[in-house]
Amino acid sequence: MKSFFSLLLVLLAQIALGQTKVSGVVLDDTGLGIPYANVLFSDSSEGTITNEEGRFYLESDQNYEAIVVSFVGFETKIVDIEKGANYNLEIVLTTEAATLNEVVIYKGKTSKKNNPAIDILRKIWENRRENGVKKFNQYEYNKYEKIEFDLNTIDSSVINSRVFNGMEFIFDQTDTNSVTGKTYLPIFLNESVSKVYGDNVENKEKEDLRGNKNSGFNSNQTLIAFIKDLYADYNVYDNYLKFFDKSFISPLSTTGINVYNYVLSDSAYIGDKWCYNIVYYPRRKGELTFKGDFWVNDSTWAIKEINLQASKSANINWVKEIYIEQEFDVLNDSTFLIKKDYFMSDFAFRKKEESRGVYGKRTTLYDNYEFDKPKGEGFYDQEVDPYNEKIYNRDDNFWEVNRLESLNKDETGVYKMLDTLKTVKAFKRLYNVGTILASGYVEFDGWDYGPIFSTFGFNEVEGVRLRGGGRTYFGQNDPWRIEGYLAYGFRDDRFKYGISGKWLLDRKLRLTVSGGNRRDIEQLGASLTNTSDVLGRSLASSAVITVGANTSLTDINLTTMALELEPAKNFQVRFGGSYRTLTSASNEFDLSYVRPGATDTVATVEQTELSTIIRYTPKRKTTGYGVERTVVNSGDFPSLFLNYSTGVKGLFGSDFDYQRLQFYYRQPFLVGGLGRLTSTFEAGKTFGEVPLGLLNVVPGNQTLFSIFGTFPLLNFYEFVTDTYVSTHIEHNFNGRLFSRIPFMQKLNWREVIGVRGVWGEISEENQALNASFSNPVLRAPDDQIYWSYSVGISNIFKVFRLDAHFRGNYFDNPDARSWGITGAFGFNF
Known part of the structure; x- marks a missing residue:
């Protein structure tokens, strides 16, 4: 695949906006990490859940003076923090004397009977088909999608690495991730604007791409399509969520009570809707499950907000973290429509905390919903010219009007940085190595040599066999191609x-x-x-x-x-x-x-x-x-x-x-x-x-x-x-x-x-x-x-x-x- 994504594979092998940042570990009184404990900024709904080792990172644009740490069976603890950065905190929770018999909950079990969280879950199952665009005969909406890749865990050893000789200026763009707390460097950004049409009667959907822009690699449809398939659309109400060719069990699944623990944690107004907060976490390690929480409305039983974070022990390769956030808007008292979908994954060769990797982040925003407007006969089967070059070359004014979310400082800087980086010889060498490994071809001007993996062979008739070949290649949309070998x-x-x-x-x-x-x-x-x-x-x-x-x-x-x-x-x-x-x-x-x-x-x-x-x-x-x-x-x-x-x-x-x-x-x-x-x-x-x-x-x-x-x-x-x-x-x-x-x-x-x-x-x-x-x-x-x-x-x-x-x-x-x-x-x- 001739794309910038191939470069990321090579980089993997080589190598603060918030006003309050907190990281650390939550331990029990024996020194063991407490997984899935709640960590919130005091007097707020901003929080997170510890991972399987009890570690957490929390960030906010606001100034906070304390965090609240809690878990079922343990005494809640309020920890004072300084303004700015507070790293490597060690927080010890003590077992509640009155609930010593309930400590078994910490070992991974919550009751399936007389559990109010599961009673709420059953209400969600009963009403899940009544929510979203599936409630209407036809629907259409505007869709804005932003995909970004970042190198993470940037430290002095990376900055001083010989790999980046001549490219040191790129580290001016480093920042801190709000989910993991790791320093990262944005290296790729793709934006797209679409109009989506759907018909639930005919069970058809059509997406009309209106504009596409990416940093330094215009018209690279292979990379764009690969990433879109990697982060395929999903519905949290489904029993199984497919990511990276694996079926993860949704926390809203009808089989969820067999693989998740559920705890009713809180209740509060979100906007003008009274909602319940349910925390969930896996019953066993090694399964394709998540940890996180969700807020659900008390009358429609529709999800208002949900967070999902894949278990680190999940059997999935090259991906250390998966983090998902979804927010829904209220159309009326009975209909919730998705407003924002945020998906982040941390690609890495190892799952250790300190290992370096690449963040892949997708943010999708939805707006201007319209319903029950049937289209003419053949609308969904109508084919237009599949490649319109104008779509990939929209001017700045188009993006200013059609972006549903403004770019932040780092994202704006990616476009300029990549334009400069493409002129650096060291980057060109690194990109060429990545292209060879990904495509099997060595690029020259107008033709490629390869595939290099077919160079050597053996059979009883020919004995040792050597092969060399090539193909014409002026671009991925070439109208003709000649290839051959000797x-x-x-x-x-x-x-x-x-x-x-x-x-x-x-x-x-x-x-x-x-x-x-x-x-x-x-x-x-x-x-x-x-x-x-x-x-x-x-x-x-x-x-x-x-x-x-x-x-x-x-x-x-x-x-x-x-x-x-x-x-x-x-x-x-x-x-x-x-x-x-x-x-x-x-x-x-x-x-x-x-x-x-x-x-x-x-x-x-x-x-x-x-x-x-x-x-x-x-x-x-x-x-x-x-x-x-x-x-x-x-x-x-x-x-x-x-x-x-x-x-x-x-x-x-x-x-x-x-x-x-x-x-x-x-x-x-x-x-x-x-x-x-x-x-x-x-x-x-x-x-x-x-x-x-x-x-x-x-x-x-x-x-x-x-x-x-x-x-x-x-x-x-x-x-x-x-x-x-x-x-x-x-x-x-x-x-x-x-x-x-x-x-x-x-x-x-x-x-x-x-x-x-x-x-x-x-x-x-x-x-x-x-x-x-x-x-x-x-x-x-x-x-x-x-x-x-x-x-x-x-x-x-x-x-x-x-x-x-x-x-x-x-x-x-x-x-x-x-x-x-x-x-x-x-x-x-």
């Missing part, structure tokens, strides 16, 4: 190459023409459904470490041409044609076939194929408006694929007539608080007689990598079919089970289970075409469904996954593996 195998002493080009003819319809040619060594059958990418190459083709020799490789010469369009959002249609020749690349593997009606054999398959491919990916989010787009929410949307292809005998010397129909469906599910389930279903049939090179190979996996969609215990070409049905189901519990085991809680491991199955058959006619009777022997899983299952642990050291696989049947197949181990690296929240 590779060399030291064992077969041959060069291979691939080249392709794409041209976007119509941006609105996404009408694209493409073509290319590739001559290379390939492991076919890496997936059941066909790929349309002429430069696509499976991991199995050049994996350095494999189980057994990988000799079943094909020498392929492939030429393709295609026309693609997107008549509706995320609905793609592709008309293509290809010509390919397939020859065995190894003497130990045979693709030759017996010529129909004759006895001689043919070593090379020549085939011309025409295809129509339909892809539908609802809820997919993309960025970029050029010939190539970046998928923002990869793996987080359903995917349907339908391919009808036909072989044309005689065209360009083509050998076979046939028809092939293939269907693929992938669906991810967030199963409440139980993690993520991903399922796939594939089916296909080839009508007509075809040789091995044109059959469907059940994708084996002889590598040591965990590759979704393959069968890890099958060898390459162990099963070959012309008719097949396949399924793969995998569930990641996200640590839900391990979090209940005390000695495993701190490991933050995540449990993964999976099951795979495939049934298929191959006709006698297609068997008879095969000229090889030994390597491979054509067999299909037609006696019974071949299946295997796996158990695994992910998130080992936050980046590694290990799976153990077990075969369910077909143990008599040659060289059949009954079990095996695979692993994978990845960066996941």
Whole structure:
């Protein structure tokens, strides 16, 4: 991803406005920290809750002379403070003599019976569907969103670091965060103004972007879309809140009483509404929960204000803090509408208090609500030009009028600082390193070299393989792109190459023409459904470490041409044609076939194929408006694929007539608080007689990598079919089970289970075409469904996954593996 966010990853590895600031720790009389204790400025509603170690930070623009510290079962304590900064206070609470029996509350349990807080919670459940814009047939409102990234924990060691040589001026912008008390440096700011329309009758919503501005990286839609997906919209009334691809249990959830403790803390007027204040905190460590409090109206049972702070022990990577504030306005006595939403996260490699990181902050303001104004037919389906350059270049007057909140001193300074920073050579070097790590390409003027991660490979035919390539790149909205590569195998002493080009003819319809040619060594059958990418190459083709020799490789010469369009959002249609020749690349593997009606054999398959491919990916989010787009929410949307292809005998010397129909469906599910389930279903049939090179190979996996969609215990070409049905189901519990085991809680491991199955058959006619009777022997899983299952642990050291696989049947197949181990690296929240 060519964006400034890549720079943040590198900085992570390297490295006062309020008038009253207080920080410290709250302890019991044995010296242990008290989690979730209340800390408020005296005679005010401004306060916070201690974290799991009992630590807190509190800041206000007002002058206060004392703080009030309290927790159920302990005597309330008033602590005098000085004006200005009061850091590292140590506050000891003593147990109330009259409530010694209630100290068990401190250990994480509040009663589920006769608890007034839970009685109020049940009232919220009964009335939650009656609040907000969902109460009206149609709605529209203005939306202003501000997203900021800051380096935090700025101290002398950071300021004097060699990384920032020549960039010392940026530290003039440092300030103190009002939630954590850490010093921070703003480094990125993005603002957007939108008009949002919705129709609850048709269940549709549309957001019309009116203006967008960011500090130093104008029109960077990839970064903007990535951040927006990272901080996706949510509704606190829902049972589960999705952040960073995880399902957190909402404190307002109907299952909340099983994972949260609730305490009725206070009651007061907020505006002219009498409200109750409820404090909540987790019953157990390691779960995806929050701590905080909320104010709820006593008649409508609608939330007036709510604060959520993720538990530090929550099983989520690279994020040390999550803090959320929401405020609601009263439209009338029965309707509360969201007015402000503030979301802050602290990205860091470690969760220790002193560790450095990057704050990500999103502030969203809502205004000018209007209701029950139906739009014309097709309004929500109407497509406009997706990229209007004027939107990303609004003048200062536009922002002065449309901002719903003025920028503070630090935010105003970010724009000027980034403009200056881009001229500094040291910053340019740092940005280039981040771009290479994020995109895999080295940038030059007008073209990129890469991907660098494909430079080295190995297989039995080529031996050590070196590869170099590149692509044209003038910007993320390029209307055309050419890319290619050149590779060399030291064992077969041959060069291979691939080249392709794409041209976007119509941006609105996404009408694209493409073509290319590739001559290379390939492991076919890496997936059941066909790929349309002429430069696509499976991991199995050049994996350095494999189980057994990988000799079943094909020498392929492939030429393709295609026309693609997107008549509706995320609905793609592709008309293509290809010509390919397939020859065995190894003497130990045979693709030759017996010529129909004759006895001689043919070593090379020549085939011309025409295809129509339909892809539908609802809820997919993309960025970029050029010939190539970046998928923002990869793996987080359903995917349907339908391919009808036909072989044309005689065209360009083509050998076979046939028809092939293939269907693929992938669906991810967030199963409440139980993690993520991903399922796939594939089916296909080839009508007509075809040789091995044109059959469907059940994708084996002889590598040591965990590759979704393959069968890890099958060898390459162990099963070959012309008719097949396949399924793969995998569930990641996200640590839900391990979090209940005390000695495993701190490991933050995540449990993964999976099951795979495939049934298929191959006709006698297609068997008879095969000229090889030994390597491979054509067999299909037609006696019974071949299946295997796996158990695994992910998130080992936050980046590694290990799976153990077990075969369910077909143990008599040659060289059949009954079990095996695979692993994978990845960066996941």
